[in-house]
Amino acid sequence: MRKLLKRPDLGIIIGCLFIFALFTLYDPAQWFNWGTVSNIGEYTAILGLLAIGQSFVVLIREIDLSVGSVYGIVGIAFVGLENNNVSDVLAFVLAMLLALLVGLVNAALVIRGKLSSMIVTLGGLFFYRGLIYIITHGAVTGVPQAVRQNWFAQLLGGHSLRIQNGFLLLLILGFLCAVTLHETRFGNHLLALGGDPASAESRGVPLGKVRTIAFALCSLFAGLSAIVTLTNDPETSVSLGTGMELEAIAAVVVGGTLLTGGRGTMLGTILGSFFLTAVRSEIIALGAPPSWYVSFVGIALLTLVTINTLLLKRLRISG
Amino acid sequence: MKRFFTHLWLWLSLCLPFAGAVFAQDDHYRFVMVSHVGPNDPNMIWLTTSMKTFNEKYPGVKTEYLSTNEYSLQNFIAILNQAIATHPDGIAVPILNNEALQPILDKAVESGIPVVAFNIPDARPVGERIKYLTYVGGDEYQTGLKMGEFVIDQANAGKVPKPVKIMCANHDAAHQGLKARVRGMTDAMKKIGVPVDELIIGSDPAKARSIMQSYLSTHKDVNYLYSLGTISCPWVYSVADQMGLKPKLSDKGVTIVTMDDSPNSLEGIKDGKILATHNQGFWFQGYLPMEILYYYKRMGIYPLNDVLTGPVIINPDNVDQYIKSVKSIIGEDAYKKQLTW
């Protein structure tokens, strides 16, 4: 019990139980409708994958504002390669290499250039979006119909027992990342760096290496999320991923990860993605004025972050 | 009256090019179009192509097309100032923001540079508005209104279901033009007592789909989906299709209408996925401002009323003609590339 109370993701666990109960009581027909479940599951998968990547970066006290544009450019590269008759697996590998490259560039600028990650990735946000415009001239084709039927596209974008493979992927990768974070040396180093960089360094933690891996993972997850999206629903546009960086950061923060680093869980991040998606979906479905739901989602976000902060304070006082 | 002037001008513009050759020899003007329609916008090619056509007819005139790459008022003002500093013989400019552009453009006009507004007008009445000669472009409110009226006509003719409730999918909440389209549609539907909802879907496709799905899952009476920009029309269709709402054109299920004469919109109509779209006359928006500036410089004449170049509603009956003209302007290859269905 004491352990549970100390979890950084306690707030989001309560939040998710709360909305689950609320929607069950208030609107069970809609809430337990398969269409709703699969809609929420689909977007939770997309947002969750982005947010898991973002978690690694936020946990080391950095931020990656470029993920929305990286999501866009990797997705568009994937589609572009496939439309130029590159096989789907190779297109996937090349697109992910592009994501990796972006992550390494972000890391290099932050570490070697000694620049704030907020500035570096803000630059990335505009740069990669601009690159999309230049490369595509404003028009992007979707994933070709023939490719979508291939086993590989089905693996990422199809369904197993009516459940989105993207959602299963989120659960599997979320679990692996949680294990990495809490059960490996790398995870321990990452948390130490987030908690107190000077102390971590004094114990011989290779800060540069840990930072580089965190940024690389963040971009890779953004790219993966884009490819999962496109293999599932092929329609795309140059605006692919616009604003997603803020949603991903919101999911991470709602999930209980501190922007000051060092504390957070992958479970919290996944639940945070689910929370934002479910609340938005239900608010719209329940008939909130359609142009007002944006503000309602903002209120839900603020409420949860406040709960998180109060829980954290209570924890500090009680010792 | 407004309509009369518009028609008069269009008629004149078709006749005058033949007279153009007479003047062309001794007039060496330089006109600049400063635009927010950049290389990432498929519409740019309409403007530049029609300006090229203008140039062929008036070889003595030099035209320049300057544009921002992204929608940024600041960048736009910067290049507008640069353009004015070179003292051109005339400027064509969209009124992105009344307050920001008024001091700059009024000063240009006072210094003797005539200005024609295109694509986006200053909505205030003459006298209060920026002192440009005239406006050439579409009218966002009319666009929504005409689309609504078209839907009602088609429904009355029994070709499509009677509208019960309409959802407007807005991909850019900050875009005043899209809001005006919604107002037009709402006013059209008021006449038959049909409610109109505006749903902010954002511009990311996955998020937009998720939001529309949530909305449509409970608003089951909605049977018309109005995609306010061509960007969102494939998303609207795929959501409706996946939810089993039968968006394919018939007298049942939901019906989709969209905007612009992009390949997506046109092929959507051709495939029976979309009822109608519109054309706001981009070709005219590049060509006419140049010609108005020319005759203003040359003879001191200009149309007193705004020249509305749209909307023209495109539907299954006239779509082939538009497909042909679009292909001829942007090229067969680009047409195919822009298709994302």
Add this chain to the structure above:
Amino acid sequence: MITGSDGQSRPAGSPKKPLISIKNVGLSYGNFQALTDVSVDFYQGELVGLVGDNGAGKTTLIRIISGIIPPTSGEVYFDGERIIKFHPKKAIDLGLECIQQAIGLCDNLSVGRNYFLGREPVRRILGLPFLDKKKIREASAKVVHDFGLRDSVDVDDEIALLSGGEKQTFKIARAVTFRNRVIIMDEPTNHLSVRERTRVNELAVQLKQQGLLVIYITHDIFQIHRIADRIVILENGRKVTDVPRDAMSAEALEGIIRDGSRTSTKEPKVS
């Protein structure tokens, strides 16, 4: 002052070969001379008090010894071998650990994880390395017990729950159990209660008795005079005194520090 032929004193009975030898080391940042021609030897099993006013060069000297910055002139030897490359990791590998007040522990990590930070034990499951949590828990629990920390301290608790003295003790305990040869304590008793201060000082002496070299940095001459074998005083980046503890009283040493400042080059500017 009792000094050797090279101007340095040695504790009686210590082996001839110094563990760390600093020879004519100087360090300047641009025009600012932080250290000037400092030579000092440190021997195994010795507790050396490194004393001086703020800005005397104590911390700079320690930063050189722990590999954080290279000197601009002079030589540093460790166990007879000249150090060419200065790097913190290298110092850690040589068995040198610097205990500082503000750093060394990550507040967000558990006691056990802090204990093993940077050298986490792993066990392989299906060939993949995972943290050996059992070992972490047991080894750190033993240390917590051996060094007399509160029984209520759970090694799974975040280390932020420990008091300042407990944290200091824990850092020292960690330094000792990882078989270090040199422990540098940088102002280890700042902000500690009287009882905690005594405890830390006792530990410093114990470490020395176990054969480690302990370099104890402080500006409290009376405190260090009680426990050190030898006192080295720095003043304005120069070594001014290097004597066995018994050779001078704390009061006399304090006088040197005081007079040192009085005769320093800063003096004319003040008057």
